[in-house]
Amino acid sequence: xxxxxxxPQSMFIQxxxxxxxNCTSSSIFNTWLWYKQDPGEGPVLLIxxxxxxxxxxxxxxTAQFGITRKDSxxxxxxxxxxxxxxxFCAGQSPNSGGSNYKLTFGKGTLLTVNP
Amino acid sequence: ETGVTQTPRHLVMGMTNxxxxxxxQHLGHNAMYWYKQxxxxxxxxxxxxxxxxxxxxxxxxxxxxxxxxxxxxLFLHLHTLQPxxxxxxxxxxxxxxxxxxYFGPGTRLLVL
Numbered sequence: 588x589x590x591x592x593x594x595p596q597s598m599f600i601q602x603x604x605x606x607x608x609n610c611t612s613s614s615i616f617n618t619w620l621w622y623k624q625d626p627g628e629g630p631v632l633l634i635x636x637x638x639x640x641x642x643x644x645x646x647x648x649t650a651q652f653g654i655t656r657k658d659s660x661x662x663x664x665x666x667x668x669x670x671x672x673x674x675f676c677a678g679q680s681p682n683s684g685g686s687n688y689k690l691t692f693g694k695g696t697l698l699t700v701n702p
Numbered sequence: 703e704t705g706v707t708q709t710p711r712h713l714v715m716g717m718t719n720x721x722x723x724x725x726x727q728h729l730g731h732n733a734m735y736w737y738k739q740x741x742x743x744x745x746x747x748x749x750x751x752x753x754x755x756x757x758x759x760x761x762x763x764x765x766x767x768x769x770x771x772x773x774x775x776l777f778l779h780l781h782t783l784q785p786x787x788x789x790x791x792x793x794x795x796x797x798x799x800x801x802x803x804y805f806g807p808g809t810r811l812l813v814l
Contacts, residue, residue: 591744620802627711629792629805630745631704675745679800690803692744 589614593676593693600666601701608674608696609660616678616691619652619659624673624695633674634661666700673697705729706806708793714812715783723778723809725793733799734776736768739790739808751776752799783813 593610600606610619618637622630634645636652636659643650649662659678663670673695680689706727715721727734736748750758751770765787767779776793790810794803 618802622805627807627810629704629706629708629794629807632802632804635802690745690747694742694744 589678589680589689589691591676591678591691591693593696595696596694597697597699599699599701602666602668604666606663606666606670606698607660608676608698609658610676610678610693611658612678612691613657614678614680615656616680617656618679619650620677620679620690621648621650621659621661622675622677624675626672630675663698666698668700668702671698671700704804704806706793706795706804708791708806708809710809711807712810712812714814715780716814717783717785719783720779720781722780723791723793723811725776725778725795725806727774727776727793727795727804727806729795729797729804731795731797731804732773733796733801733803734770734773735794735796735803736766736776736778737792737794737805739792745792749778750799757799780811783811785813787811788813 621633624630634650639656641652647664675695676693709724733752738746748762749768769777790808792808793806796803
Protein backbone atom coordinates (compact mmCIF):
# COMPACT_ATOMS: atom_id res chain seq x y z
CA UNK A 588 0.00 0.00 0.00
CA UNK A 589 0.92 3.67 -0.12
CA UNK A 590 3.25 4.98 2.54
CA UNK A 591 4.34 8.43 3.59
CA UNK A 592 7.76 9.09 5.04
CA UNK A 593 7.52 12.00 7.43
CA UNK A 594 10.58 13.62 8.94
CA PRO A 595 11.86 14.45 11.37
CA GLN A 596 10.18 12.17 13.91
CA SER A 597 10.69 14.76 16.63
CA MET A 598 12.10 18.23 17.10
CA PHE A 599 13.17 20.23 20.14
CA ILE A 600 13.45 23.95 19.47
CA GLN A 601 13.62 27.24 21.30
CA UNK A 602 10.74 29.67 21.24
CA UNK A 603 11.11 32.04 18.31
CA UNK A 604 12.90 29.58 16.04
CA UNK A 605 11.56 28.51 12.67
CA UNK A 606 10.62 24.87 12.05
CA UNK A 607 10.45 22.79 8.90
CA UNK A 608 9.10 19.28 8.40
CA ASN A 609 8.33 17.29 5.28
CA CYS A 610 6.69 14.24 3.84
CA THR A 611 7.70 12.19 0.84
CA SER A 612 6.11 9.30 -0.95
CA SER A 613 6.76 7.02 -3.89
CA SER A 614 3.13 7.51 -4.93
CA ILE A 615 1.37 10.52 -6.41
CA PHE A 616 -1.30 12.29 -4.40
CA ASN A 617 -4.07 14.64 -5.52
CA THR A 618 -4.24 16.50 -2.23
CA TRP A 619 -1.84 17.11 0.61
CA LEU A 620 -3.11 17.93 4.08
CA TRP A 621 -1.33 18.99 7.25
CA TYR A 622 -2.94 18.32 10.64
CA LYS A 623 -1.92 19.13 14.20
CA GLN A 624 -2.88 16.92 17.12
CA ASP A 625 -2.77 18.07 20.73
CA PRO A 626 -2.55 15.47 23.52
CA GLY A 627 -5.88 13.73 24.08
CA GLU A 628 -7.50 15.39 21.06
CA GLY A 629 -8.17 14.53 17.45
CA PRO A 630 -6.17 15.95 14.54
CA VAL A 631 -7.13 19.47 13.51
CA LEU A 632 -6.69 20.54 9.90
CA LEU A 633 -4.08 23.27 9.44
CA ILE A 634 -3.59 23.58 5.70
CA UNK A 635 -4.97 21.83 2.62
CA UNK A 636 -3.13 21.84 -0.71
CA UNK A 637 -4.90 20.90 -3.93
CA UNK A 638 -2.52 21.71 -6.81
CA UNK A 639 1.04 20.69 -7.57
CA UNK A 640 3.34 23.61 -6.81
CA UNK A 641 0.76 25.33 -4.62
CA UNK A 642 2.19 27.37 -1.74
CA UNK A 643 -0.32 28.25 0.97
CA UNK A 644 0.00 30.17 4.22
CA UNK A 645 -2.11 30.17 7.35
CA UNK A 646 -0.71 32.73 9.79
CA UNK A 647 2.77 31.59 10.75
CA UNK A 648 2.33 28.33 8.86
CA THR A 649 3.37 27.82 5.25
CA ALA A 650 2.99 24.60 3.30
CA GLN A 651 3.79 23.60 -0.26
CA PHE A 652 2.55 20.85 -2.55
CA GLY A 653 5.57 19.49 -4.39
CA ILE A 654 5.76 19.77 -8.16
CA THR A 655 6.15 16.00 -8.52
CA ARG A 656 3.00 15.51 -6.35
CA LYS A 657 5.03 13.12 -4.22
CA ASP A 658 6.08 15.45 -1.43
CA SER A 659 5.05 18.36 0.76
CA UNK A 660 6.63 20.49 3.45
CA UNK A 661 5.30 22.53 6.36
CA UNK A 662 7.14 25.50 7.82
CA UNK A 663 6.31 27.21 11.09
CA UNK A 664 7.90 30.61 11.64
CA UNK A 665 8.67 32.27 14.97
CA UNK A 666 7.50 29.28 17.03
CA UNK A 667 5.61 29.79 20.28
CA UNK A 668 4.95 27.37 23.16
CA UNK A 669 1.41 26.58 21.96
CA UNK A 670 2.86 25.15 18.74
CA UNK A 671 3.73 22.06 20.78
CA UNK A 672 2.02 18.95 19.45
CA UNK A 673 2.21 16.26 16.81
CA UNK A 674 2.05 17.36 13.19
CA PHE A 675 0.78 14.90 10.61
CA CYS A 676 0.95 15.04 6.86
CA ALA A 677 -1.69 13.20 4.87
CA GLY A 678 -1.97 12.50 1.19
CA GLN A 679 -5.28 11.92 -0.51
CA SER A 680 -5.77 9.87 -3.66
CA PRO A 681 -8.52 7.79 -5.22
CA ASN A 682 -8.90 4.26 -3.95
CA SER A 683 -8.58 1.52 -6.49
CA GLY A 684 -11.98 1.31 -8.13
CA GLY A 685 -12.49 5.02 -7.48
CA SER A 686 -15.22 4.48 -4.87
CA ASN A 687 -13.45 6.45 -2.20
CA TYR A 688 -10.62 8.82 -1.64
CA LYS A 689 -8.04 7.17 0.59
CA LEU A 690 -6.24 9.32 3.14
CA THR A 691 -2.74 8.07 3.92
CA PHE A 692 -1.07 9.51 7.00
CA GLY A 693 2.55 9.98 7.96
CA LYS A 694 3.70 8.85 11.40
CA GLY A 695 3.87 12.39 12.66
CA THR A 696 6.47 14.90 13.87
CA LEU A 697 6.48 15.59 17.59
CA LEU A 698 7.33 19.24 18.16
CA THR A 699 8.54 20.53 21.52
CA VAL A 700 9.07 24.26 22.00
CA ASN A 701 11.15 25.43 24.94
CA PRO A 702 10.09 28.84 26.28
CA GLU B 703 -14.38 22.61 18.09
CA THR B 704 -14.44 20.93 14.69
CA GLY B 705 -18.15 20.11 14.59
CA VAL B 706 -17.51 16.41 15.15
CA THR B 707 -18.23 15.06 18.64
CA GLN B 708 -17.40 11.67 20.09
CA THR B 709 -18.59 9.92 23.23
CA PRO B 710 -17.36 8.64 25.51
CA ARG B 711 -13.98 10.37 25.57
CA HIS B 712 -12.47 7.57 27.66
CA LEU B 713 -13.50 3.93 28.01
CA VAL B 714 -12.09 1.03 29.97
CA MET B 715 -13.54 -2.38 29.21
CA GLY B 716 -12.85 -6.02 29.86
CA MET B 717 -12.38 -8.51 27.07
CA THR B 718 -15.85 -9.97 27.59
CA ASN B 719 -17.69 -6.63 27.64
CA UNK B 720 -19.83 -5.11 24.91
CA UNK B 721 -19.67 -1.36 24.45
CA UNK B 722 -20.37 1.19 21.74
CA UNK B 723 -18.61 4.34 20.62
CA UNK B 724 -20.69 7.18 19.24
CA UNK B 725 -19.81 9.90 16.75
CA UNK B 726 -22.00 12.80 15.69
CA GLN B 727 -21.23 15.48 13.14
CA HIS B 728 -22.98 18.84 12.96
CA LEU B 729 -21.49 19.90 9.63
CA GLY B 730 -24.03 18.54 7.18
CA HIS B 731 -21.44 16.13 5.80
CA ASN B 732 -22.32 12.97 3.90
CA ALA B 733 -19.28 10.78 4.54
CA MET B 734 -18.09 9.46 7.91
CA TYR B 735 -15.03 7.46 8.90
CA TRP B 736 -13.59 5.43 11.76
CA TYR B 737 -9.82 5.46 12.33
CA LYS B 738 -7.62 3.69 14.86
CA GLN B 739 -4.59 5.52 16.23
CA UNK B 740 -1.97 3.46 18.04
CA UNK B 741 1.29 4.72 19.47
CA UNK B 742 4.09 5.18 16.95
CA UNK B 743 1.91 4.07 14.02
CA UNK B 744 0.15 6.08 11.33
CA UNK B 745 -3.59 6.50 11.60
CA UNK B 746 -5.30 3.38 10.29
CA UNK B 747 -8.54 3.72 8.37
CA UNK B 748 -11.12 1.20 9.57
CA UNK B 749 -14.45 1.97 7.93
CA UNK B 750 -15.95 4.48 5.50
CA UNK B 751 -19.62 5.35 5.13
CA UNK B 752 -20.93 7.51 2.30
CA UNK B 753 -24.61 8.52 2.44
CA UNK B 754 -25.13 5.87 5.18
CA UNK B 755 -23.74 3.08 2.99
CA UNK B 756 -20.53 1.32 3.99
CA UNK B 757 -18.08 1.77 1.16
CA UNK B 758 -14.93 0.49 2.80
CA UNK B 759 -14.01 -2.08 5.40
CA UNK B 760 -10.25 -2.05 5.71
CA UNK B 761 -9.89 -5.70 6.79
CA UNK B 762 -11.12 -4.92 10.27
CA UNK B 763 -11.80 -7.89 12.61
CA UNK B 764 -15.45 -8.72 13.15
CA UNK B 765 -15.22 -7.82 16.84
CA UNK B 766 -15.58 -4.24 15.55
CA UNK B 767 -19.02 -3.63 14.08
CA UNK B 768 -19.92 -0.21 12.62
CA UNK B 769 -23.40 1.23 12.26
CA UNK B 770 -24.49 4.36 10.43
CA UNK B 771 -28.21 5.04 10.95
CA UNK B 772 -28.07 8.42 9.19
CA UNK B 773 -25.49 10.79 7.72
CA UNK B 774 -24.98 12.57 11.04
CA UNK B 775 -24.36 9.59 13.32
CA LEU B 776 -21.84 6.80 13.32
CA PHE B 777 -21.38 4.05 15.89
CA LEU B 778 -18.68 1.49 16.51
CA HIS B 779 -19.91 -1.53 18.43
CA LEU B 780 -17.25 -3.42 20.34
CA HIS B 781 -17.35 -6.96 21.69
CA THR B 782 -14.77 -9.49 22.89
CA LEU B 783 -11.92 -7.10 22.25
CA GLN B 784 -8.27 -7.89 22.85
CA PRO B 785 -5.72 -5.84 24.82
CA UNK B 786 -3.99 -4.92 21.53
CA UNK B 787 -7.19 -3.12 20.52
CA UNK B 788 -6.39 -0.44 23.09
CA UNK B 789 -5.94 2.79 21.14
CA UNK B 790 -7.45 6.16 20.33
CA UNK B 791 -10.44 5.71 18.04
CA UNK B 792 -11.10 8.71 15.88
CA UNK B 793 -14.19 9.59 13.91
CA UNK B 794 -14.03 11.94 10.93
CA UNK B 795 -16.48 13.36 8.43
CA UNK B 796 -16.31 15.07 5.07
CA UNK B 797 -18.82 16.76 2.82
CA UNK B 798 -18.17 14.29 0.05
CA UNK B 799 -15.99 11.22 -0.02
CA UNK B 800 -13.39 13.11 -2.02
CA UNK B 801 -13.29 16.16 0.24
CA UNK B 802 -11.26 17.15 3.28
CA UNK B 803 -11.90 15.19 6.45
CA TYR B 804 -12.53 16.80 9.84
CA PHE B 805 -11.81 14.80 12.97
CA GLY B 806 -13.52 14.43 16.31
CA PRO B 807 -11.56 14.43 19.60
CA GLY B 808 -11.44 10.64 19.78
CA THR B 809 -12.28 7.97 22.33
CA ARG B 810 -9.33 6.66 24.32
CA LEU B 811 -10.04 2.93 24.74
CA LEU B 812 -8.27 0.62 27.17
CA VAL B 813 -9.01 -3.09 27.01
CA LEU B 814 -8.02 -5.04 30.10
